[in-house]
Amino acid sequence: MPTNKTRRDRAHEQLQLTVDLVILTVYGGDLQVLIVERGNEPFRGSPALPGGFLRSGEGVYEAAVRELWEETRLDGEKLPLRQLEVFGAPDRDPRGRIVTVPYLAIAPNLPPPEAGSDATAAALRPVRQLLTAGASLAFDHDDILRLALEETAKELEHSTIATEFCGETFTIGELRAIYEMVWDRPLDPRNFNRKVTRTDGFLEPVGTRASREPGRPAMLYRAGPAKRLYPPILRSAEGED
Amino acid sequence: MPTNKTRRDRAHEQLQLTVDLVILTVYGGDLQVLIVERGNEPFRGSPALPGGFLRSGEGVYEAAVRELWEETRLDGEKLPLRQLEVFGAPDRDPRGRIVTVPYLAIAPNLPPPEAGSDATAAALRPVRQLLTAGASLAFDHDDILRLALEETAKELEHSTIATEFCGETFTIGELRAIYEMVWDRPLDPRNFNRKVTRTDGFLEPVGTRASREPGRPAMLYRAGPAKRLYPPILRSAEGED
DNA sequence: CCAAAAGTGTTCCGGCTACACCCATGC
């Protein structure tokens, strides 16, 4: 670029940065995402991802942690809060030049928020239904949600984030349900069982057993120390790439 | 935190956005990255990644394309220009609040730039050497470079970007050299050969043969239509994760 | 002829798939 200025006499328009959060959880046997109703223009009244502007002196990551805390009272430092691709098309926000940094958060057993707690009403919405029902969220939040879901699906193959959907302890059946929901395909329970138990550091047996419905009670596990899965657990072919 | 405002009466400091480019290429049998010498404070005279501020009304991606063009005369629309994680720590730039969006570009046979073309001197520098020689680049560009390299290594497993390092046609040996440089480990030529030729859409034979050094001349290939590799070509275990 | 790189064949092994089969519970 021009050599002499690099300074700011070139019009650097007033630009603002937001973070948006895709908070995924499992509730009622469905994969859900936290959606708020916008209280202000633009898109007032439309559903949208929770998020907000960066504050003065605040890091991007810190802003995401703060927003997560405000929305869910969850501590972002302890969750896998993963940054996604920035969305920065010049016309994505009618208010002006606003670039957003989306973050993906995975919450174990997030309780559905009480309505009216904030100026904006928050609720859990089933992800699949939201995405198949055509465009529905404000701004480019549909794209962000789609990206987040694909990112989650990829992560399930190589990392242990699936356990973050679960509580302190869980059964392999519950873990498998996570995979099936995110990948949107059924898995063989027998093979899945061996796959996850054979992977070192993925699961630690707790010994206890859970008895609920009919059927043999399952063994309980806790998340192990491993963060990466080797070998990976791959979705076989047929890409929703 | 406070519930009621969400408006902008809260101080949204003047914030600026830059894009930085990690332009990788192979030259002289080494993996190289394009490095410029900073012409202005801060870090005047230090090596850094090329990059610059967003212009008015310019999308983030468009800014990356523009910077790539300015630095290399390469058309970013035709290269895999991949966005990396945003770096937005509040103190990363002494000039003020500047958040950067790094992009990864892969260039085939990029010629080393002539010195003094711009106010900033640009040159190719060997990546490995740069990274092992401790911190060396301005700002947090060391971290960005490291991230870009790991991203490239991951991409080699699942996508066909390796062919972007090569010219129009290339031999399997040349392609293997790319993998070996980025993964920093030797591969078995025989197995590699079969792996890449068995993957549909990865390579298209050109029929011609290249004769150079001693040894049987290799067949020439062109990049095929496939963008994703299935099955993937995995680095076996031992992570530089 | 020799060195060197390209490419093929073959063997071994481990993971994935599919499915038969047994286990323990609620009803």
Added chain:
DNA sequence: GCATGGGTGTAGCCGGAACACTTTTGG
């Protein structure tokens, strides 16, 4: 007993690792 989910065993297939071996060039 029967339905239901949990868990083990096993056979076949396929891909990767390792390596013997042939091919085709430059010297």
